[in-house]
Amino acid sequence: MKHQIEHICSSTSGKVTRMTSQSWVADKAATMLKKDPTIGAVKILKELQEEHHVTLDYHTVWKGKQKATTSLYGSWEESFRMLYNYKAEIELRSPRSIVEIDTTTSEGEVHFSKLFIAFKPCIDGFLNGCRPYISIDSTHLNGKWKGQLAVVTALDGHNWMFPVAYGFIESENGDNWAWFMNQVKKAIGDPPVLAVCTDACKGLENAVKKDFPQAEQRECFRHMWHNFQKYFHGDVFGRLWPAARAYRPEEYQHHMAKVFDASEKVYPYLRDYHNLLWMRCMFNPDIKCDYINNNLAECFNSWVREIKDLPIVQLADKIREMIMELFRKRRMIGERFTGIILPFVIHQLNAKTRGLGHLKAKASADWSGEVKNANKEDERHVVKTLTHECTCLQWQHTGKPCDHALAFINVLQARNFVNMEDYVHEYYSVSRLRAAYEGVIEPLTDKNQWPHVDTGFVLRPPIPKGKKKGAGRTRKQRMKSWWEGGILEQMQKMWGDRT
Numbered sequence: 001m002k003h004q005i006e007h008i009c010s011s012t013s014g015k016v017t018r019m020t021s022q023s024w025v026a027d028k029a030a031t032m033l034k035k036d037p038t039i040g041a042v043k044i045l046k047e048l049q050e051e052h053h054v055t056l057d058y059h060t061v062w063k064g065k066q067k068a069t070t071s072l073y074g075s076w077e078e079s080f081r082m083l084y085n086y087k088a089e090i091e092l093r094s095p096r097s098i099v100e101i102d103t104t105t106s107e108g109e110v111h112f113s114k115l116f117i118a119f120k121p122c123i124d125g126f127l128n129g130c131r132p133y134i135s136i137d138s139t140h141l142n143g144k145w146k147g148q149l150a151v152v153t154a155l156d157g158h159n160w161m162f163p164v165a166y167g168f169i170e171s172e173n174g175d176n177w178a179w180f181m182n183q184v185k186k187a188i189g190d191p192p193v194l195a196v197c198t199d200a201c202k203g204l205e206n207a208v209k210k211d212f213p214q215a216e217q218r219e220c221f222r223h224m225w226h227n228f229q230k231y232f233h234g235d236v237f238g239r240l241w242p243a244a245r246a247y248r249p250e251e252y253q254h255h256m257a258k259v260f261d262a263s264e265k266v267y268p269y270l271r272d273y274h275n276l277l278w279m280r281c282m283f284n285p286d287i288k289c290d291y292i293n294n295n296l297a298e299c300f301n302s303w304v305r306e307i308k309d310l311p312i313v314q315l316a317d318k319i320r321e322m323i324m325e326l327f328r329k330r331r332m333i334g335e336r337f338t339g340i341i342l343p344f345v346i347h348q349l350n351a352k353t354r355g356l357g358h359l360k361a362k363a364s365a366d367w368s369g370e371v372k373n374a375n376k377e378d379e380r381h382v383v384k385t386l387t388h389e390c391t392c393l394q395w396q397h398t399g400k401p402c403d404h405a406l407a408f409i410n411v412l413q414a415r416n417f418v419n420m421e422d423y424v425h426e427y428y429s430v431s432r433l434r435a436a437y438e439g440v441i442e443p444l445t446d447k448n449q450w451p452h453v454d455t456g457f458v459l460r461p462p463i464p465k466g467k468k469k470g471a472g473r474t475r476k477q478r479m480k481s482w483w484e485g486g487i488l489e490q491m492q493k494m495w496g497d498r499t
Contacts, residue, residue: 025056025064033068040306041065069310076144079311080112080461086313088451090320093442096120098165098187102179103459110457114176116183117316118152118165121327121439123187126164129436130154131427133195133289134164134188136181136204137297138172142309145462148172149308149315150180153296155289156436157342157428160330161299163323164188168312170462174203181207190214195287197294198276199223205276216284219276220294231269236262244279244292247393252281280397288399288427317444324441331437337430341421345400345428349420352406359407366412371404383408385423399425 029044045061048054087099102114126134133155138148148169154162165187169176181204196208197218208217221244228240236258243255260267277283280290307318337343363369367386373379381391381404388395394402401409401423412418426432444450 021056021060022064022067025061026067029061029065029068033065076311077461079313080459082313082447082450083112083115083459084453084455085447085450086316088453089444090117090119092451093444094119094121098123098183100183101459104463106463109460111460111463112312113462114167114169114179115312115316116165116167116180117320118183118187119320119323119439119441121441122162122164122323124439125327125436126154126162126188127191129432129434129438130156130162131287131289132191132193133197133287133291134184135197135294135296136184136201136208137199137294137301138169138201139301139304139308141168141315143311143315145312147462148176149301149304151297151300152184153300155291155296156330157433158344161296161303162436163300163326166300166316166319168316172201172203174206177201177203177207178210181211185211193284193286195284195289197291197296199294199297216287217276218283219274219278221278221292223294224274224278227274228269232263232266234262237266247280247290247397249281252279281393283397285393285396288397288425290394290397313447320441320444324443327437327439327441331434334430334434334437337433339421340429340431341424342428342430342433345424346420349401349406349424352403353410356403356407356410359403361404361408361411363408363411366416369408369411371407385409385412388423388425399427 025044025048028048032039032044032047041058041062044065045056045058048061049056083101087101090097090099097120098116098118100114100116101112103110104113105111131154135153135155136151138150141147141149148171149166150169151166152164154164156162165184167180167183169180190212194212194215195218196212196215197220198204198208199220205217208215221240225240228237239255239258243252243259246252246255278292280292283290303322304319307315310318339346358374359371360374361369361371361383367384369383371381371383383390383405385405385408388399388401388405390396390402390404392402392404395405401420405423409418409420409423
């Protein structure tokens with residue numbers, strides 16, 4: 001039988017005091033949270049029951065964890081009041097970093113609205129070491145404040161997610177995204193070549209267009225596809241996938257012709273609701289990134305999933321700490337690399353050369369040749385190694401030799417020594433990776449040592465919007481969309497499989 005625990009402990013004066021079960025759990029949970037701030041209530045419950053041989057209910061443990069979190073990090077209200085001190089600490093330890101706080105005033109009181117953080121090493125690392133491609137998205141926070149964590153991520157030469165900037169906004173709307181993108185513009189400037197990939201975020205597309213009018217705007221195809229499925233059904237519409245993946249315009253047009261023939265409503269729908277770039281054949285080859293999905297932002301969201309219930313200052317600082325450790329780890333990896341191009345890229349390309357028996361290459365010169373696909377007698381492509389080009393266009397879009405180029409390079413290797421590094425774009429170089437993580441994310445002191453900033457007002461939590469929080473614990477996992485099986489999964493748990 002579940003029961004409430006009464007834990008007896010002795011104070012320094014020798015008197016005996018009794019603590020309720022929640023207070024006892026809070027005391028134990030505080031120790032665990034110091035070691036691992038991301039630990040969840042389920043794990044705390046399991047460890048307490050195993051170590052102390054007691055029976056606890058989940059609600060008691062969850063409440064105890066909340067008490068422990070408050071005792072360690074302070075209240076939510078205090079967390080917002082510390083924001084200007086935190087901003088001053090970052091600017092003191094990491095000069096030329098960008099930290100901006102936006103507020104709103106209501107009935108004479110100043111309330112928090114938005115926060116943006118971009119550390120100088122992250123800015124320099126993106127501009128000097130990454131491809132000119134950024135992914136932007138936001139994810140719901142799980143704590144007392146139901147705001148959004150907005151992130152800007154990039155792609156380094158190792159295809160690792162690179163954090164550029166992050167911040168907090170009240171909700172996904174035009175005004176909030178306009179403010180956020182304006183801060184992004186201050187951070188990275190106006191690169192001559194840039195691609196920006198987003199999901200279907202309200203107001204974000206217009207904000208990107210306003211601050212980066214010359215940038216190539218891409219849309220996550222996976223999100224577009226699931227929206228598309230709500231209105232169009234049938235196997236023929238599955239041709240959108242090969243159309244999106246096609247490098248050559250002719251191949252894209254071939255698949256889209258079938259789709260347009262199936263329904264005259266498809267073209268107006270795509271024109272009116274999905275007019276950003278989601279097809280590879282329209283991407284700028286100079287970007288050297290052929291991603292059709294917004295996976296980078298999803299990587300960041302997964303990375304911080306377990307800490308999204310922390311108070312805002314603690315959450316912002318925990319993300320900084322994670323980025324600091326990430327930079328150090330990857331900096332150490334980069335220092336061990338030798339050669340010009342990253343070893344994993346060369347290994348990847350050498351491995352691909354061993355499965356190209358179906359491609360027959362014939363050279364017209366040491367820098368030019370044609371490659372025929374034995375499995376497709378009518379397919380033949382021209383390869384130019386001096387300009388890193390293939391008529392399949394994949395080499396131009398990725399910066400790494402395609403299968404046809406590798407088949408031709410094999411012919412050259414049979415005659416002379418050929419260095420694979422000569423055929424890979426600089427974006428995959430060791431020097432670029434080192435430049436990306438060259439900067440040091442500076443460590444910070446604890447909140448008691450941060451500079452005290454006299455703003456002349458007390459910064460209060462955001463103005464409550466929407467309906468009041470319901471009873472029970474706060475969700476840690478986001479609610480799944482219909483296309484992720486969320487509804488079916490819930491129904492099966494309730495009723496079982498009755499098919």
